[in-house]
Amino acid sequence: MTTHVPPGTSPTAVDDLRAREALRxxxxxxxxxxxxxxxxxxxxxxWRTFGLFSADRLETELASMPLCV
Incomplete structure (x- = not known):
């Protein structure tokens, strides 16, 4: 997954999203x-992330991530 932060996004907003993503x-x-x-x-x-997942409903699980829009 590669995430592109739009220009003008505040560092606080990025930090908040990263914290929520880390929690999930x-x-x-x-x-x-x-x-x-x-x-x-x-x-x-x-911002790039590689993950190895194991889930019966992987698409449903990944849809619950904060970065999924």
Whole structure:
């Protein structure tokens, strides 16, 4: 998943979204649905995540992530 932050987005809004995304990922991991998460280093303003999931209803689970719009 690659996330593009629109120009003009406040750093506070980005931090809030990242915190909510991290909380949901932690919940997935606790339930055994998120097996591994990688966040490679990128240039400023770039945000990329690779995840290994195991879920019966993966599309439903991923739709509950804050970044899913």
């Amino acid at each position: 990922a932690h919940e997935f991991a606790g339930a055994g649905h998120l097996l591994r998460l990688w966040r490679p280093p990128l240039a400023p303003g770039q």
